[in-house]
Amino acid sequence: MAIKKCPICGSKKLIRDYERGEIVCGDCGFVISEHIADSGPEWRAFDAEQKKNRARGGAPIKYMRPNKGLVTEIDQYNRDIRGAKISPKKQAQLHRIRKWHKRASISSSMERNLAIALGELQRVASYLGLDESTREAAALLYRKCVKQELIRGRLIESVVAAVIYAVCRIRGIPRTLDEISRVSGIEKKEIGRSYRFIRRELDLDVPLTDPTSYVPKFSAALKLSGKVQEKAIQILKKALRKGLISGRGPTGVAAAAVYIAAALVGERRTQKEVADVAGVTEVTIRNRYRELRKELKLKVDL
Protein backbone atom coordinates (compact mmCIF):
# COMPACT_ATOMS: atom_id res chain seq x y z
CA MET A 1 0.00 0.00 0.00
CA ALA A 2 1.43 3.34 -1.02
CA ILE A 3 1.52 6.11 1.53
CA LYS A 4 0.12 9.32 0.10
CA LYS A 5 0.13 11.82 2.93
CA CYS A 6 1.46 12.43 6.40
CA PRO A 7 -0.82 11.06 9.15
CA ILE A 8 0.26 13.84 11.49
CA CYS A 9 -0.07 17.04 9.51
CA GLY A 10 -1.73 15.80 6.35
CA SER A 11 0.98 17.18 4.13
CA LYS A 12 1.54 15.47 0.82
CA LYS A 13 5.17 16.51 0.61
CA LEU A 14 6.77 13.21 1.41
CA ILE A 15 10.49 12.60 1.17
CA ARG A 16 11.52 9.08 0.43
CA ASP A 17 14.93 8.45 1.87
CA TYR A 18 15.95 5.14 0.40
CA GLU A 19 19.40 5.18 1.89
CA ARG A 20 17.94 5.10 5.35
CA GLY A 21 14.87 3.15 4.39
CA GLU A 22 12.47 5.81 5.64
CA ILE A 23 9.62 7.94 4.41
CA VAL A 24 9.74 11.34 6.02
CA CYS A 25 7.15 14.11 5.94
CA GLY A 26 8.56 17.18 4.23
CA ASP A 27 6.60 19.58 6.40
CA CYS A 28 6.69 18.28 9.93
CA GLY A 29 9.58 15.84 9.66
CA PHE A 30 7.58 12.92 10.96
CA VAL A 31 9.04 9.57 9.96
CA ILE A 32 6.03 7.81 8.55
CA SER A 33 7.49 4.48 7.75
CA GLU A 34 10.74 2.74 8.25
CA HIS A 35 12.08 -0.17 6.29
CA ILE A 36 10.42 0.74 3.03
CA ALA A 37 11.28 -1.26 -0.02
CA ASP A 38 13.16 0.64 -2.66
CA SER A 39 11.05 1.03 -5.75
CA GLY A 40 13.60 3.18 -7.52
CA PRO A 41 16.26 2.04 -9.96
CA GLU A 42 18.19 -0.96 -8.78
CA TRP A 43 21.50 0.77 -8.84
CA ARG A 44 22.79 4.19 -8.03
CA ALA A 45 26.03 5.71 -9.24
CA PHE A 46 28.52 6.64 -6.56
CA ASP A 47 30.28 9.13 -8.79
CA ALA A 48 30.10 10.55 -12.28
CA GLU A 49 32.47 7.96 -13.68
CA GLN A 50 30.33 5.06 -12.57
CA LYS A 51 27.21 6.78 -13.73
CA LYS A 52 28.64 7.13 -17.19
CA ASN A 53 29.74 3.53 -17.30
CA ARG A 54 26.57 2.11 -15.91
CA ALA A 55 24.27 4.32 -17.92
CA ARG A 56 25.41 2.70 -21.12
CA GLY A 57 23.30 0.01 -22.74
CA GLY A 58 22.88 -3.45 -21.36
CA ALA A 59 21.90 -4.64 -17.94
CA PRO A 60 23.58 -2.87 -15.06
CA ILE A 61 26.39 -4.87 -13.54
CA LYS A 62 25.11 -6.32 -10.31
CA TYR A 63 27.51 -7.23 -7.56
CA MET A 64 24.75 -9.09 -5.85
CA ARG A 65 24.87 -11.84 -8.48
CA PRO A 66 27.62 -14.40 -8.08
CA ASN A 67 28.68 -13.87 -11.69
CA LYS A 68 27.94 -10.14 -11.69
CA GLY A 69 24.91 -10.71 -13.89
CA LEU A 70 26.95 -11.68 -16.89
CA VAL A 71 26.19 -15.19 -18.04
CA THR A 72 27.75 -17.33 -20.68
CA GLU A 73 26.80 -20.92 -21.07
CA ILE A 74 28.05 -23.67 -23.27
CA ASP A 75 25.42 -26.30 -23.72
CA GLN A 76 26.05 -30.00 -23.60
CA TYR A 77 24.81 -30.96 -27.03
CA ASN A 78 27.64 -31.26 -29.48
CA ARG A 79 25.88 -29.54 -32.32
CA ASP A 80 26.71 -26.41 -34.15
CA ILE A 81 24.32 -23.55 -34.58
CA ARG A 82 22.45 -25.32 -37.38
CA GLY A 83 22.12 -28.53 -35.41
CA ALA A 84 24.70 -30.49 -37.34
CA LYS A 85 27.10 -32.81 -35.52
CA ILE A 86 30.48 -31.35 -34.70
CA SER A 87 33.69 -33.12 -35.55
CA PRO A 88 35.37 -35.19 -32.79
CA LYS A 89 38.28 -32.82 -32.77
CA LYS A 90 36.01 -29.87 -32.18
CA GLN A 91 34.11 -31.88 -29.61
CA ALA A 92 37.24 -32.43 -27.62
CA GLN A 93 37.99 -28.77 -27.81
CA LEU A 94 34.52 -27.89 -26.64
CA HIS A 95 34.89 -30.31 -23.79
CA ARG A 96 38.04 -28.55 -22.66
CA ILE A 97 36.43 -25.18 -22.99
CA ARG A 98 33.45 -26.30 -20.95
CA LYS A 99 35.68 -27.72 -18.29
CA TRP A 100 37.68 -24.54 -17.85
CA HIS A 101 34.65 -22.38 -18.15
CA LYS A 102 33.10 -24.20 -15.24
CA ARG A 103 36.27 -24.07 -13.21
CA ALA A 104 36.57 -20.38 -13.81
CA SER A 105 33.06 -19.59 -12.71
CA ILE A 106 30.51 -21.42 -10.61
CA SER A 107 32.61 -24.21 -9.32
CA SER A 108 35.45 -22.16 -7.99
CA SER A 109 35.40 -21.93 -4.22
CA MET A 110 35.22 -18.19 -4.39
CA GLU A 111 32.05 -18.28 -6.39
CA ARG A 112 30.52 -20.91 -4.14
CA ASN A 113 31.37 -18.79 -1.14
CA LEU A 114 29.82 -15.77 -2.82
CA ALA A 115 26.65 -17.62 -3.71
CA ILE A 116 26.01 -18.43 -0.07
CA ALA A 117 27.19 -15.08 1.22
CA LEU A 118 25.17 -12.96 -1.18
CA GLY A 119 22.02 -14.87 -0.38
CA GLU A 120 22.59 -14.23 3.29
CA LEU A 121 23.44 -10.62 2.57
CA GLN A 122 20.19 -10.17 0.66
CA ARG A 123 18.21 -11.68 3.52
CA VAL A 124 19.80 -9.62 6.30
CA ALA A 125 19.70 -6.43 4.28
CA SER A 126 16.02 -6.81 3.57
CA TYR A 127 15.22 -7.36 7.25
CA LEU A 128 17.15 -4.18 7.98
CA GLY A 129 15.31 -2.28 5.27
CA LEU A 130 18.43 -1.36 3.36
CA ASP A 131 18.01 -0.11 -0.19
CA GLU A 132 19.51 -1.65 -3.27
CA SER A 133 22.44 0.71 -3.57
CA THR A 134 23.49 -0.01 -0.03
CA ARG A 135 23.20 -3.73 -0.67
CA GLU A 136 25.35 -3.37 -3.74
CA ALA A 137 27.96 -1.49 -1.75
CA ALA A 138 27.93 -4.24 0.85
CA ALA A 139 28.24 -6.90 -1.83
CA LEU A 140 31.17 -5.10 -3.39
CA LEU A 141 32.87 -4.87 -0.02
CA TYR A 142 32.30 -8.55 0.56
CA ARG A 143 33.93 -9.34 -2.77
CA LYS A 144 36.97 -7.44 -1.63
CA CYS A 145 37.09 -9.55 1.50
CA VAL A 146 36.94 -12.74 -0.52
CA LYS A 147 39.63 -11.55 -2.86
CA GLN A 148 41.95 -10.81 0.02
CA GLU A 149 41.14 -14.14 1.64
CA LEU A 150 39.79 -12.59 4.79
CA ILE A 151 37.02 -15.12 5.16
CA ARG A 152 39.05 -18.17 6.06
CA GLY A 153 38.51 -19.23 9.63
CA ARG A 154 35.42 -17.12 9.96
CA LEU A 155 31.76 -17.85 9.53
CA ILE A 156 30.50 -16.48 6.23
CA GLU A 157 27.48 -15.09 8.04
CA SER A 158 29.62 -13.20 10.48
CA VAL A 159 31.60 -11.54 7.69
CA VAL A 160 28.36 -10.67 5.90
CA ALA A 161 27.04 -9.06 9.06
CA ALA A 162 30.31 -7.19 9.55
CA VAL A 163 30.27 -5.91 5.99
CA ILE A 164 26.71 -4.68 6.36
CA TYR A 165 27.58 -2.98 9.61
CA ALA A 166 30.58 -1.28 7.99
CA VAL A 167 28.57 -0.06 5.02
CA CYS A 168 25.86 1.32 7.29
CA ARG A 169 28.46 3.19 9.33
CA ILE A 170 30.15 4.57 6.24
CA ARG A 171 26.86 5.73 4.76
CA GLY A 172 25.47 7.12 8.00
CA ILE A 173 22.57 4.71 8.07
CA PRO A 174 21.47 4.22 11.68
CA ARG A 175 21.70 0.52 12.34
CA THR A 176 23.20 -0.71 15.59
CA LEU A 177 25.26 -3.80 16.12
CA ASP A 178 22.37 -5.04 18.21
CA GLU A 179 19.91 -4.88 15.34
CA ILE A 180 22.25 -6.58 12.94
CA SER A 181 23.03 -9.21 15.51
CA ARG A 182 19.33 -9.91 15.98
CA VAL A 183 18.52 -10.42 12.30
CA SER A 184 21.71 -12.24 11.37
CA GLY A 185 21.72 -14.54 14.37
CA ILE A 186 25.40 -13.87 14.97
CA GLU A 187 26.63 -12.72 18.33
CA LYS A 188 27.50 -9.08 18.69
CA LYS A 189 31.07 -9.69 19.72
CA GLU A 190 31.56 -12.03 16.78
CA ILE A 191 30.33 -9.40 14.32
CA GLY A 192 32.45 -6.80 16.05
CA ARG A 193 35.54 -8.94 15.74
CA SER A 194 35.02 -9.56 12.04
CA TYR A 195 34.19 -5.93 11.51
CA ARG A 196 37.39 -4.73 13.13
CA PHE A 197 39.37 -7.28 11.21
CA ILE A 198 38.10 -6.31 7.79
CA ARG A 199 38.33 -2.64 8.63
CA ARG A 200 41.99 -3.08 9.43
CA GLU A 201 42.81 -5.37 6.53
CA LEU A 202 40.99 -3.34 3.90
CA ASP A 203 42.06 -0.08 5.48
CA LEU A 204 38.50 1.16 5.57
CA ASP A 205 37.85 4.73 6.51
CA VAL A 206 34.86 4.49 8.80
CA PRO A 207 33.74 7.73 10.41
CA LEU A 208 32.39 7.88 13.94
CA THR A 209 28.68 7.31 14.07
CA ASP A 210 26.86 10.60 14.04
CA PRO A 211 24.28 10.59 16.86
CA THR A 212 21.99 12.85 14.85
CA SER A 213 21.31 10.03 12.44
CA TYR A 214 19.47 8.21 15.21
CA VAL A 215 17.21 11.14 16.02
CA PRO A 216 14.56 10.52 13.33
CA LYS A 217 14.52 6.87 14.18
CA PHE A 218 13.96 7.36 17.90
CA SER A 219 11.51 10.20 17.34
CA ALA A 220 9.43 8.03 15.07
CA ALA A 221 9.36 5.18 17.54
CA LEU A 222 8.21 7.59 20.24
CA LYS A 223 5.73 9.34 17.94
CA LEU A 224 7.35 12.70 18.47
CA SER A 225 6.90 15.68 16.15
CA GLY A 226 9.39 17.18 13.74
CA LYS A 227 9.82 20.04 16.14
CA VAL A 228 11.34 17.71 18.68
CA GLN A 229 13.69 16.30 16.09
CA GLU A 230 14.84 19.75 15.11
CA LYS A 231 15.48 20.64 18.73
CA ALA A 232 17.30 17.39 19.42
CA ILE A 233 19.60 17.86 16.43
CA GLN A 234 20.25 21.42 17.52
CA ILE A 235 21.25 20.15 20.95
CA LEU A 236 23.53 17.54 19.46
CA LYS A 237 25.27 20.09 17.25
CA LYS A 238 26.03 22.21 20.28
CA ALA A 239 27.19 19.18 22.22
CA LEU A 240 29.50 18.23 19.39
CA ARG A 241 31.22 21.58 19.52
CA LYS A 242 31.75 21.17 23.25
CA GLY A 243 33.31 17.78 22.70
CA LEU A 244 30.60 15.95 24.58
CA ILE A 245 30.16 13.31 21.93
CA SER A 246 33.51 11.66 21.70
CA GLY A 247 33.98 8.50 23.64
CA ARG A 248 30.28 8.21 24.34
CA GLY A 249 28.00 5.70 22.75
CA PRO A 250 26.12 7.47 19.95
CA THR A 251 22.78 5.92 20.84
CA GLY A 252 23.02 7.11 24.42
CA VAL A 253 23.82 10.67 23.40
CA ALA A 254 21.06 10.70 20.81
CA ALA A 255 18.58 9.28 23.32
CA ALA A 256 19.41 11.96 25.88
CA ALA A 257 19.07 14.69 23.28
CA VAL A 258 15.67 13.37 22.21
CA TYR A 259 14.61 13.11 25.83
CA ILE A 260 15.57 16.72 26.52
CA ALA A 261 14.11 18.01 23.28
CA ALA A 262 10.80 16.29 23.96
CA ALA A 263 10.62 17.86 27.40
CA LEU A 264 11.49 21.32 26.06
CA VAL A 265 8.87 21.18 23.37
CA GLY A 266 6.25 19.85 25.74
CA GLU A 267 5.94 16.34 24.39
CA ARG A 268 7.47 14.70 27.38
CA ARG A 269 8.40 11.05 27.37
CA THR A 270 9.65 9.13 30.38
CA GLN A 271 13.27 8.12 30.58
CA LYS A 272 12.20 4.52 30.38
CA GLU A 273 10.28 5.02 27.12
CA VAL A 274 13.24 6.71 25.47
CA ALA A 275 15.65 4.18 26.91
CA ASP A 276 13.68 1.29 25.47
CA VAL A 277 13.58 2.52 21.89
CA ALA A 278 17.22 3.57 22.02
CA GLY A 279 18.39 0.28 23.43
CA VAL A 280 20.16 1.84 26.40
CA THR A 281 19.26 2.08 30.07
CA GLU A 282 17.69 4.96 31.93
CA VAL A 283 20.92 5.42 33.82
CA THR A 284 22.84 6.10 30.63
CA ILE A 285 20.24 8.61 29.54
CA ARG A 286 20.52 10.30 32.93
CA ASN A 287 24.30 10.45 32.71
CA ARG A 288 24.28 11.95 29.22
CA TYR A 289 21.41 14.20 30.19
CA ARG A 290 23.34 15.50 33.18
CA GLU A 291 26.38 16.23 31.03
CA LEU A 292 24.36 17.95 28.36
CA ARG A 293 22.46 20.04 30.86
CA LYS A 294 25.61 21.13 32.64
CA GLU A 295 27.72 21.95 29.60
CA LEU A 296 25.03 23.54 27.49
CA LYS A 297 23.40 25.28 30.44
CA LEU A 298 20.01 24.13 29.32
CA LYS A 299 17.14 25.07 31.52
CA VAL A 300 14.90 22.07 31.65
CA ASP A 301 12.12 21.94 34.17
CA LEU A 302 10.96 18.44 34.74
Place this chain on the structure above:
DNA sequence: AAGACGAAAGTGGTTGA
Protein backbone atom coordinates in the same frame (compact mmCIF):
# COMPACT_ATOMS: atom_id res chain seq x y z
C1' DA B 1 2.04 4.68 42.57
C1' DA B 2 5.15 6.06 39.13
C1' DG B 3 8.96 8.50 37.68
C1' DA B 4 13.42 10.64 38.48
C1' DC B 5 17.85 10.58 40.55
C1' DG B 6 22.38 8.90 41.75
C1' DA B 7 25.64 5.69 44.23
C1' DA B 8 27.90 1.37 44.00
C1' DA B 9 29.11 -2.84 42.16
C1' DG B 10 29.31 -5.80 37.99
C1' DT B 11 30.06 -6.70 32.86
C1' DG B 12 32.20 -6.93 28.32
C1' DG B 13 35.30 -4.79 25.27
C1' DT B 14 39.57 -2.00 24.19
C1' DT B 15 44.31 -0.93 24.72
C1' DG B 16 48.99 -1.04 25.71
C1' DA B 17 52.85 -3.44 27.92
Place this chain on the structure above:
DNA sequence: TCAACAACTTTCGTCTT
Protein backbone atom coordinates in the same frame (compact mmCIF):
# COMPACT_ATOMS: atom_id res chain seq x y z
C1' DT C 1 48.44 -12.85 27.21
C1' DC C 2 47.35 -10.03 30.98
C1' DA C 3 45.97 -6.06 33.62
C1' DA C 4 44.27 -1.39 33.64
C1' DC C 5 40.62 1.28 32.02
C1' DA C 6 36.34 3.64 30.29
C1' DA C 7 31.63 3.15 29.06
C1' DC C 8 27.63 1.06 30.14
C1' DT C 9 24.42 -1.92 32.87
C1' DT C 10 22.17 -3.72 36.97
C1' DT C 11 20.47 -3.02 41.25
C1' DC C 12 18.81 -0.53 44.88
C1' DG C 13 17.53 3.20 48.16
C1' DT C 14 15.71 7.86 48.32
C1' DC C 15 13.32 11.81 46.77
C1' DT C 16 9.57 14.15 43.93
C1' DT C 17 5.22 14.57 41.59
